[in-house]
Amino acid sequence: MSESVLRILVAKPGLDGHDRGAKIIARALRDAGFEVIYTGLHQTPEMIAETAVQEDVDCVGLSILSGAHMTLFPRILDLLKSKGVGEIPVFGGGIIPEEDIEELKKLGIREVFTPGASTKDIVDWIRSNIEPR
């Protein structure tokens, strides 16, 4: 794996304000040595895709706890594709039922972390699955 530092966008789509998980992940990824950009709350899919392009990130992590993941996650994947950066890997986390995880993976979400995942699980997953673009 290359030595250059991965740039990761941690993004919070949807209207819910549950940012405890997103902020912990952002901080843990930063402490693990990655470059982290955190969008803050209440982002539209368009805002997230735009930030991913502007910041030229290697990967996008989405956190959602409002139940709108089946609408918003695929929308973000589509927008990244339409901006010509469909290859940026996207992973997610939040309150997401198992059946939805299977469906989201089919749609192209690379991994979904649910409550109980440790920050180490997520850091390890990024280290072994994400490479600089």
Add this chain to the structure above:
Amino acid sequence: MSSGSAARKFDPRPSRPKHSTISGMEIAECYGPGDHAGQIGEPGKYPFTRGVYPTMYRTKPWTMRQFAGFGSASDTNERFKYLLAHGGGGLSTAFDMPTLMGYDADHPRAEGEVGREGVAVSTIEDMETLFAGIRLDEVTTSMTVNCSASILLAMYLVVAERKGCDWKKLGGTIQNDMFKEFIAQKEWICPPEPALRIVTDMIEFCTREVPRWHPVSVSGYHIREAGSTAVQELAFTLADGIGYVQAAVERGLDPDEFGPRISFFFNVHNDFLEEIAKIRAARRLWARIMRERFGAKTDRACLLRTHAQTSGVSLTAQQPLNNVVRVTVQALAAVLAGVQSLHTNSLDETLALPSEEAVTVALRTQQILAEESGIVNTVDPFGGSYAMEALTDRMEREAEEYIRRIDEMGGIVRAIEVGYPQAEIADAAYAFQQATDADEYITVGVNGYEMEEARRLEILKIDLSVERDQRARVSAFKARRNAQEVAARIQAVRDAAIDGTNLMPPIVAAVREGVTVGEISDVYREVFGVYEDPATI
């Protein structure tokens, strides 16, 4: 994660070098008579450490108030009736994210969110459906809504009016605690200053027009769920309460008049003794704040009456049946702490909104405590316990220290603007996650006692048709209205927003005429501006 294969046995030594609470507060091996100040007082007497009433649950049982809301207004109306039919004592409404953020179901930002985290209410018609067939003068209703609370309260009042209920007889609570939104739950429209003005308008309006209503429920619940310690929850909640009382006093209101209508809402988390101490300390601190800081003369204005809810974040998706045990322990702490109403979480809430079966177990948990455990027979059974009194003193002392710091910053609005409580909570949340990742704190089934499991609970699903139907209903409703009248009512709200007169009368008039949650929120966005998340990590 720790290895799942090796069987773990409880051994306090290696994993807990310090014997501390879940909040990291170190606990002594044994407490004695020298460990607390000694002045415990009596239940029902100032400063109310032992409870707000002299006889507590012997004469005033707590209200079993289960939070409910999902899908359409008629779906939730059915759940309300189910809960009332099974012995629930009051209603508690969960709204969906668009309603909570001030967007109608037909707004593009509502897409994917309608009816998911709660019930969708955009119009007065939705509100009428939500409470159809329920006598509003016979139940008390709690509504968990904040930045759009003024509009939802106005809708409730109009529904009551149409049912022929006198506003003076309406009992209930609207959460309406904007400070904790900026600090923790993070649903907002406009910045802190105008948000406080709207809250103060509601306190003033309710004191005059809806005297049995609680216009603010000062909430620590979300602060704790966002990752604070127990002391931070206590301190920031009371600091928020100080902010509202201060604003109301500056408006010219009498603390003895509106003080009794300020209610509270605390979390009950896992650490049993710490949680009971927290709520006992909250009562004592608040009584002193009202008397010493604000000069309240009556005891009623000094009472901290509180709702409590078991801790959502403490529940696990792993081995979900264990959640019933967690909820029981937490509910027991709430009752031993002397709360006035209680919501017990359902075992499936880490996966989705609760199913009817899970909700029933949660409600039955409270009924078992009330009917079978015997704890209702005597008031404050922990009163005088060396450990409990020492912890109560300590929670009080440490919370006072935070409140002093916030006073020095110039009050809670300033503290929020500089991000002080937010940063304290984020640090505590991160520290707890690190302790968990290092197995210093063990959660059964997550980083200890794990096992392979086929995780298949029947969970509640919200069909996509809910959103489609709701959007159609809202659009049709808007098309039926008298456009000229609607525009005039919106203008009246805008005028009040600009000139500073109380917003509630024009909002009530507007919703009566069919103005929606989104349309009034748009006025707030336009006049007061939109608050942006500082997005600090």
